[in-house]
Amino acid sequence: MALAVGMRVLTRALHRPWARGLRVAPGRTGPAAGGGDGVRCFGSPRVLVEPDPAAGVAVVKMRNPPVNSFSLEFLTELLISLEKLENDKTFRGIILTSDHPGIFSAGLDLTEMCGRKPEHYMEYWKAVQEMWLRFYLSNLVVIAAINGVSPAGGCLLSLTCDYRVLANNPKYTIGLNETRLGIVAPFWFKDMMVNTVGYRTAERALQLGLLFPPAEALRVGVVDQVVPEDQVQSTARSVMAQWLAIPVCRPGVQNQGLGRAVLSPEALGEAPSCLIQPLAAPDDPWPLDASRQSAFPPRGLPACLCLQAPLFLSLVRTLVGFGVHPKSKRISS
Numbered sequence: 001m002a003l004a005v006g007m008r009v010l011t012r013a014l015h016r017p018w019a020r021g022l023r024v025a026p027g028r029t030g031p032a033a034g035g036g037d038g039v040r041c042f043g044s045p046r047v048l049v050e051p052d053p054a055a056g057v058a059v060v061k062m063r064n065p066p067v068n069s070f071s072l073e074f075l076t077e078l079l080i081s082l083e084k085l086e087n088d089k090t091f092r093g094i095i096l097t098s099d100h101p102g103i104f105s106a107g108l109d110l111t112e113m114c115g116r117k118p119e120h121y122m123e124y125w126k127a128v129q130e131m132w133l134r135f136y137l138s139n140l141v142v143i144a145a146i147n148g149v150s151p152a153g154g155c156l157l158s159l160t161c162d163y164r165v166l167a168n169n170p171k172y173t174i175g176l177n178e179t180r181l182g183i184v185a186p187f188w189f190k191d192m193m194v195n196t197v198g199y200r201t202a203e204r205a206l207q208l209g210l211l212f213p214p215a216e217a218l219r220v221g222v223v224d225q226v227v228p229e230d231q232v233q234s235t236a237r238s239v240m241a242q243w244l245a246i247p248v249c250r251p252g253v254q255n256q257g258l259g260r261a262v263l264s265p266e267a268l269g270e271a272p273s274c275l276i277q278p279l280a281a282p283d284d285p286w287p288l289d290a291s292r293q294s295a296f297p298p299r300g301l302p303a304c305l306c307l308q309a310p311l312f313l314s315l316v317r318t319l320v321g322f323g324v325h326p327k328s329k330r331i332s333s
């Protein structure tokens with residue numbers, strides 16, 4: 001199904017350039033409607049923040065219809081909300097969830113990744129990386145209350161969190177399914193999965209592009225807890241309370257070298273530039289660019305999903321050389 005949707009979206013974007021960027025999220029700008037106990041919600045058109053200052057927690061709800069895909073606008077608003085909360089000493093934790101139960105996030109916005117100018121790909125890719133790094137390195141405790149399907153980038157976002165609670169609905173699958181779309185998960189997606197579920201499970205999951213239903217997701221460890229749908233929020237709240245009872249939870253874990261394992265001190269220093277380069281060097285248009293599709297057309301894949309040589313190398317590195325990337329060595333050491 002994901003493959004079919006991916007193709008549909010890409011084809012549509014290539015043929016209807018006028019439609020790009022027109023998905024407007026409904027909702028309020030500036031301060032939003034009042035929350036419970038007289039506390040005001042705030043946020044932006046695509047991200048709603050429901051603060052609970054007494055608990056030191058804010059619920060961050062993604063609302064970028066129809067599927068909470070990571071458009072550039074959405075990523076920007078999400079990061080601004082995160083920064084606001086980080087800069088406000090009232091808050092020590094956030095619960096990340098979707099405002100549309102049924103879909104946590106469809107991941108990267110496929111319409112951002114084709115038919116655009118190279119500068120756009122650079123900007124978009126930087127925003128994706130920024131999202132990953134900022135959530136992964138946040139000084140706030142982040143709990144994912146996953147109330148819907150969560151493929152690819154949606155899964156990545158939840159992997160940046162300290163704890164994942166998934167609603168027990170067989171439709172709510174989660175995983176890195178990129179290979180099913182004929183694209184490859186960047187090595188840092190892979191590293192996040194390796195850190196979470198271990199090497200062999202991650203290897204198989206990425207190669208086959210597996211989307212795990214709840215029971216399976218729990219078994220392999222992609223999520224930490226599976227609960228009835230109506231208990232996702234309350235469970236996330238109690239987990240948060242547990243974390244916040246630890247005086248220095250996030251920094252403490254980092255100092256012990258337990259969490260945030262992908263980002264060793266060296267990796268942190270070099271992350272932004274070294275991550276951008278492999279996929280979007282200035283003279284190397286985005287691999288999905290329709291104008292450069294002929295170099296590597298794997299049989300059975302539509303032209304718009306064909307990989308270019310640099311991406312192909314990256315694919316080989318991920319699939320065949322799983323674990324030989326320098327960053328993987330850092331993880332296992």
Ligand SMILES: CC/C=C\CCC/C=C/C(=O)SCCNC(=O)CCNC(=O)[C@H](O)C(C)(C)COP(=O)(O)OP(=O)(O)OC[C@H]1O[C@@H](n2cnc3c(N)ncnc32)[C@H](O)[C@@H]1OP(=O)(O)O
Nearest residue numbers: 002005009066069106107108109110151152153183184287
């Ligand atoms: C070369 C690239 C290099 C590196 C990138 C690698 C990393 C990539 C990471 C990613 O995240 S890629 C994106 C992967 N995402 C998916 O595979 C999800 C695809 N979507 C779905 O499976 C389903 O849409 C769904 C999320 C399960 C929801 O299903 P539902 O039946 O509820 O809705 P429907 O399929 O009808 O979709 C509604 C609407 O939304 C559009 N859509 C869906 N996904 C995306 C998306 N990722 N980006 C942009 N738009 C998306 C879909 O086309 C429909 O639009 P329409 O109503 O106008 O037809």
